[in-house]
Amino acid sequence: MSFRGLLRRHWLLLVSTLIGAGLLSGLGFWQLQRLHWKEALLAQISSRIDAPAVPLPPREAWASLNPDDYDYRHVALRGIFDHAKESYLFRASATGAAGDGPGYEVLTPLELRDGGVVIVNRGFVPAELKDPARRAAGQIAGETTLTGLMRRPETRNSFTPADEPQENLWFTRDPSALAAHWGLDGVAPFSIDADAAENPGGWPKGGATVLKIPNNHLSYALTWFALAATLAAVSLVFMARGGKNAPAHDSGAARR
Template sequence: MSTGMPSSDTSSVSRETPRKGGLVLLSVLSLIAFAILLALGTWQVQRLKWKLDLIERVEARGDAAPVAMPGPAAWPDLTDEEWDYRPIEVSGRFLLGEVYYFISLSDPRGDVGGPGYFVYQPFETEDGLVVMVNRGFVPDTRRLPETRPGSEADEGRTTIVGLWRRNEHGNFLTLAPDLGKRIWFVRDAREMAAELGQRGDNVAPFTLDLTASFTPAGGLPQAGETIITFTNNHLQYVVTWYGLAAVLVVVYVVYVRRHLGRSHEDGAAGTD
């Protein structure tokens, strides 16, 4: 005779059905998250290889024979990856005027380091182009030309060799240039040139860093102080993304084991 009360088997099934549904949903979401983490880790592996290859090319590029400076027709297609730190040889003459790029030279190749400035001066090529040239480093107390006698650039026609340097782009934290003192905090070739009256399509959108042999006899500006640095956090990101994927697997396995354990206990209780 029926008592009208649900059997223990029916109660167990009713509890088990939502649990199974929740486990399926969790499994799907976990699989999606695992695939995303693996994809991010693999992408960083590829980026790491690219960055290491780039560093190797740049280190070899600095010792390569200098090439002629590309002209305006080629400027739109120049890429940082292909040209940054490439030695360039160009003939012409220095124009009057200086602007300054603030830098703290912590590991100088020459005798002078610490807080100071890279001195930029416009250089007019024989073809009538203008390129801003980093003549080298001066300490902060000797920024102005009158504090460093004998630091003037060679007058008349000369041939220089410098490393091609890309423009820099600031962000909302970047200080605006101090135009009164002609001090910049990011390297912008055409803005620097414009401050010295050099404007137009003939102004190069890159700069050149003179090599060490162009340091004047007086020692300043101290040329050859190009800072070759690359941010390379890709290995850290690889470990992070793959590590999170591994943690996700562990957490998922622990959860499933506990879930199956509870299901087994409920099943056993339902048979009592």
């Protein structure tokens, strides 16, 4: 069968293949765009976390801050912890040198010397040390200076459990929710992940920021392109075999 005959016979398959391969290739190019975005983001994060700590933005500038501009910025701040209002952010496992197993990140309001309150993620404690009485040495009293990374509020998805304010148990890092729970005024719209400087008694263990951000977009792109190529190849083979197996014209029968 001629090529034109194949097209005439399998036009619906050909159109479907072109549409399918086009959609799959489009997903591949989208993943390449995501790859460039992720690489730029990782480079930006690396430059910020390795930079010397700079002063925390003044309170009057908080409302106008853009999370894209401050997330992971390395800052220094000074204030007094309000340990009576610490909250517990559940984590299925620790990060960094804090060990393995489930536990909590301790979120504590820090009353700044210059006014305002910042929620500080002081670090991870295992489940058996959730009670502050079991890590009393780490409940720093009086004015203290610390460094850490500014963080935007965490977002939820369909798999995020609902917070349990009545149990002071949280599943997202959201300064506004903690401010409402404790009745705090002047709370910053961001939080601070404290650096890994050791606390008295060893707990909480700072440096809880997750910095190993996955970047699998290249493998995703290659997968989509491979699927597009496979679809095209299978369709072409099917059409070619269909042409070879088609019954030949009986010229004698045609004359009769």
